Amino acid sequence: MMILFVSLDSAYVRTKGEEIAGALIKTLLGELQNSINQKGLKGSVSYCSERAIPLTDSLSKAYGVKIKRTSFKFRNPKNKPDKMEERALRFFENAMKGGKKPEYYIQTFRRGNQTIHRYYKPLFVAPLCLNCHGKDNANIPAEVLQEITKRYPKDKARGYSEGEFRGVIRVEFKE
Ligand code: HEC
Numbered sequence: 068m069m070i071l072f073v074s075l076d077s078a079y080v081r082t083k084g085e086e087i088a089g090a091l092i093k094t095l096l097g098e099l100q101n102s103i104n105q106k107g108l109k110g111s112v113s114y115c116s117e118r119a120i121p122l123t124d125s126l127s128k129a130y131g132v133k134i135k136r137t138s139f140k141f142r143n144p145k146n147k148p149d150k151m152e153e154r155a156l157r158f159f160e161n162a163m164k165g166g167k168k169p170e171y172y173i174q175t176f177r178r179g180n181q182t183i184h185r186y187y188k189p190l191f192v193a194p195l196c197l198n199c200h201g202k203d204n205a206n207i208p209a210e211v212l213q214e215i216t217k218r219y220p221k222d223k224a225r226g227y228s229e230g231e232f233r234g235v236i237r238v239e240f241k242e
Contacts (some may be wrong), residue, residue: 142215
């Protein structure tokens with residue numbers, strides 16, 4: 068049973084969450100850029116597919132936390148949101164509909180006799196992302212599209228435009 072409550076002093080959660088989410092973005096973007104330079108876009112689909120989760124997991128280990136990337140429109144079924152993550156995703160979607168762009172969202176709850184925090188950082192679609200998450204053919208080159216649909220027959224993560232809300236990085240840690 069999870070009981071959700073509002074955290075009064077969230078500065079600690081915000082600082083720690085932001086640091087770790089930032090480190091993941093830096094790592095993944097750096098590796099993605101390297102891969103595109105070396106192997107091109109098509110080659111980088113397999114790179115994302117084989118390296119994104121292991122890199123995320125090794126950063127989780129290094130920080131002693133649990134990091135996940137998730138979205139309503141997930142590409143890899145392993146990134147499917149749970150109930151609490153759905154609530155966070157909805158928070159960002161609703162805020163954007165109201166013309167706002169929050170920088171984070173925090174959930175604090177009890178699990179057994181432990182207090183757990185979840186820090187969520189939203190991700191937005193940049194021009195680079197359109198190569199693999201944009202519109203078929205218009206943004207995603209044919210050979211890249213072929214590679215994506217081969218690996219992810221049930222892919223939901225295409226059709227985006229620049230600036231759209233793509234999903235979140237979720238960092239979970241104990242009090
Ligand atoms: C070279 C192609 C490529 C580019 C460019 C790319 N992605 Fe992805 N993206 C992928 C692949 C492949 C996956 C699935 C990874 C996996 O299997 O874990 C993915 C997964 C994701 C996920 C995890 C949720 C899900 O759908 O499974 C997020 C979030 C994401 N991408 C955001 C972005 C953002 C933001 C950018 C731009 C900064 C970006 N991607 C650029 C190929 C790409």
